[in-house]
Amino acid sequence: MRSLIAIQEGQISLEQIKALEKMLRKLYAEHIGPEKLTVIWNVAARQHTITDRKWSRSSTVTMEVPDGLETQRREAFMLECEKSWREVTGQHPDQVSVGAFDQSRYDEILKSNLTRLSTLGRVSYLGKLFTRAMISKMQHGVMITRFNQ
Amino acid sequence: MPLYTLASKRPFSEQIRFDIAQVITDVHCGLTGAPTEFVNVVFMTGFRMRRGTTLGVNGNVRMGGDRNADLYQRLNDQMHRRVAEAAQLDISRVLVTLIGIEPHWVVEGGMVLPPPGEEAGWLERKNAVHAAMGIGPA
Numbered sequence: 532m533r534s535l536i537a538i539q540e541g542q543i544s545l546e547q548i549k550a551l552e553k554m555l556r557k558l559y560a561e562h563i564g565p566e567k568l569t570v571i572w573n574v575a576a577r578q579h580t581i582t583d584r585k586w587s588r589s590s591t592v593t594m595e596v597p598d599g600l601e602t603q604r605r606e607a608f609m610l611e612c613e614k615s616w617r618e619v620t621g622q623h624p625d626q627v628s629v630g631a632f633d634q635s636r637y638d639e640i641l642k643s644n645l646t647r648l649s650t651l652g653r654v655s656y657l658g659k660l661f662t663r664a665m666i667s668k669m670q671h672g673v674m675i676t677r678f679n680q
Numbered sequence: 681m682p683l684y685t686l687a688s689k690r691p692f693s694e695q696i697r698f699d700i701a702q703v704i705t706d707v708h709c710g711l712t713g714a715p716t717e718f719v720n721v722v723f724m725t726g727f728r729m730r731r732g733t734t735l736g737v738n739g740n741v742r743m744g745g746d747r748n749a750d751l752y753q754r755l756n757d758q759m760h761r762r763v764a765e766a767a768q769l770d771i772s773r774v775l776v777t778l779i780g781i782e783p784h785w786v787v788e789g790g791m792v793l794p795p796p797g798e799e800a801g802w803l804e805r806k807n808a809v810h811a812a813m814g815i816g817p818a
Contacts, residue, residue, distance in 0.1 A: 537722060575722060575723075578694050578697070579691075579697065579722065579723040579724075579725075580720070580721065580722045580723070581697075581698065581701035581705075581720070581721045582717070582719070582720045582721075583705075583716050583717040583718075583719065584701070584702060584705055584716055584719075587720065588818075589720060591683060591720065602784060605784070605785065606784065606787075606792050609785075609786070609787040609792070610787055610790075610792070612787075613787045613790060614790070617790075623815065623818040624788075624789045624790035624810065624815065624818075625717065625788070625789050625817075625818040626818055627788070627790075628681065628683075628720070628786060628787070628788045629786070629787045629788075630681070630781070630785055630786040630787075631785055632781065632785050633785070636779070636781065639779060640738075640740060640779055643738055643777050643779055644685065644687075644738055646730070646777070647687055647727075647729060647730060647733060647736025647738065647775050647777070648687070648727055648728060648729060648730060648736070649728045649729060649730045649731060651728050652727055652728030652729060652730070655728055656727060656728075678722060678723075678724040678725075679691065679723070679724065679725045679726060680725065680726025680727070
């Protein structure tokens with residue numbers, strides 16, 4: 532299962548990222564199941580994200596869950612992730628979005644993100660993503676890449 | 681939610697990015713009635729786009745509630761036209777794709793998002809919950 536997380540440059544420290552990832556993995560195992568969760572952090576450059584018409588300080592967490600996951604379980608999972616996230620970062624609730632998407636829809640979203648790229652663009656993007664994520668994993672223990680390449 | 685991600689090869693200027701985000705917010709909220717605080721726009725750069733495309737706009741938007749296929753079509757059409765204008769691109773250079781997401785798959789403001797059309801009551805409840813927790817506006 533996959534998790535893509537969007538954060539703002541300079542907003543969340545590496546130590547916080549590690550604590551957040553540990554928390555998400557723990558909650559995922561408790562609420563959803565023992566599936567391996569691949570977490571990729573995407574950092575947006577300053578002044579490249581806007582929320583509510585203003586330059587954003589928001590974080591967006593999306594995770595893939597099994598298709599048809601019961602509503603009560605899904606909601607309890609997301610709410611606990613959101614609360615635990617804010618305990619680590621101190622962000623305002625309006626600055627945190629947590630999504631738990633059915634696997635099939637998540638797949639559709641990721642495919643759609645790639646469809647707008649050329650064939651070479653897809654290969655290049657996935658190559659860069661993989662390389663950066665792996666280097667980051669070796670250096671920091673977490674996979675961090677950037678939206679703005 | 682909605683989350684609009686915009687991919688391009690080269691970065692747009694800061695002012696154009698800001699203008700595009702305002703247009704996306706105008707179109708989305710104008711057609712759907714969603715509050716502006718729901719609208720997130722992310723600019724991603726350095727991507728080789730498909731042939732003929734300069735800017736690819738993908739929107740993950742809530743589905744259900746008071747929304748229907750006609751509304752999504754109008755949202756797509758207006759988004760396409762207005763974003764192209766704001767980006768100073770020919771409309772043929774802009775690609776818009778919308779994907780519907782169940783509202784209860786997302787938590788924002790510390791609460792599960794409401795179905796489209798039920799935002800006013802949700803915002804009232806959210807503000808009351810935040811006030812009870814001693815949390816002011818962001």
